[in-house]
Amino acid sequence: MQQFPPFWSDPISHLLRQQPDVPVLYLSPQILQATARRFRGGFPGLVTYAVKANDRPEVLDNLVAAGIDTFDVASPSEMAAARRAFPQAVLHYNNPVRSRDEVAAGIANGVASWAVDDPTELSKLADVPKSAELAVRIALPVKGAAYDFGAKFGATPDLAVELLRRVDQGGWHASVCFHPGTQCEDPRAWAAYITEAARICERAGVTLARLNVGGGFAADRCGKVPDLNAVFSTIRAVTDRVFTARTPALLCEPGRALVAEAFTLATRIKGMRAGGRTIYLNDGIYGGLSELRDMGLSRRIRVIAVDGTMRQGAPIPRVVFGPTCDSLDRLPDGLVLPADAQDGDYVLFDGLGAYSVAISTDFNGYGLHDIVSVQRLTGNRNLPA
Known part of the structure; x- marks a missing residue:
């Protein structure tokens, strides 16, 4: 039986309205x-x-x-x-x-x-x-x-x-x-x-x-x-x-x-340390970002403030941890995020529809479960030729 849920216009409109504190996968x-x-x-x-x-x-x-x-x-x-x-x-x-x-x-x-x-x-x-x-x-x-x-x-x-x-x-x-x-x-x-x-x-x-x-x-x-x-x-x-x-x-x-190109994964910064050089996200290698450990870091990243504006500071490599209490929950070092990124911002990973929700776990009560359908994925390229 086909299931086509209600649409939002784009990920940012959903983030601004709902202010989710859990990772969300947006589907076009x-x-x-x-x-x-x-x-x-x-x-x-x-x-x-x-x-x-x-x-x-x-x-x-x-x-x-x-x-x-x-x-x-x-x-x-x-x-x-x-x-x-x-x-x-x-x-x-x-x-x-x-x-x-x-x-x-x-x-x-x-x-x-x-x-x-x-x-x-x-x-x-x-x-x-x-x-x-x-x-x-x-x-x-x-x-x-x-x-x-x-x-x-x-x-x-x-x-x-x-x-x-x-x-x-x-x-x-x-x-x-x-x-x-x-x-x-x-x-x-x-x-x-x-x-x-x-x-x-x-x-x-x-x-x-x-x-x-x-x-x-x-x-x-x-x-x-x-x-x-x-x-x-x-x-x-x-x-x-x-x-x-x-x-x-x-x-x-x-x-x-x-399936990869049809999805954007939205995560959120839940903490920052060492003057912003270390960042904690609400998703990590036990969730929708698990492939980054083996496939390497994605460069298709956007950081959105809670008011919907895009952070545009100079790119700075960071140490990024996921939300669990396990110290292994760490992305490969060097994820580049804008210098003006702040606690509470949303970090969007474009093109992350494959092997994200499919292999996400519920370890420590975290995990990727929410999929929201949108009319477009702002920041992604146009439809495939």
């Missing part, structure tokens, strides 16, 4: 739907959504409204979330390590596509209907991403050849999938994976109907818009070149790049 449905349409129009194949990035009903409902009907799920809970948003949703279960109970849940939910990267895990899928697709997930030592998923998931090329043959001989629809790593901006990463996928298929003697080129598409964290069109063009061109017998249909599973 217009930007979210425009981003989904951009992917669907630009990517040369099927666009699915990786639910893990943000599984809130507001997100799933707006993506369905924009034409997304296939979802990359990693758990029975995510299957249920996708089906609540769209009862006819097509489910792709691309987490390649599952308990037997999770496999049974996937079968019961009619999962259409499964990923596999190990013989033991393949044996667990014996009862999966032959009408399903089984995609062999590969891993390569490819650079270009903020961090690589290959240490956890993915078969070597030699193992992938064996698995692909077993999938094909087992009567399932054989496919190959990969993930180039999160926040990947280098089209050559996709080119390397696609080229190796073609070699694996040739060695295995299996013709693919479909190739899943994963997620990993980058979002803007520092004010530079990633060139997704260059990635899309590379994917199409390399696939056409290296698959000589039959060019497989393509699909992708973006998460971050679909």
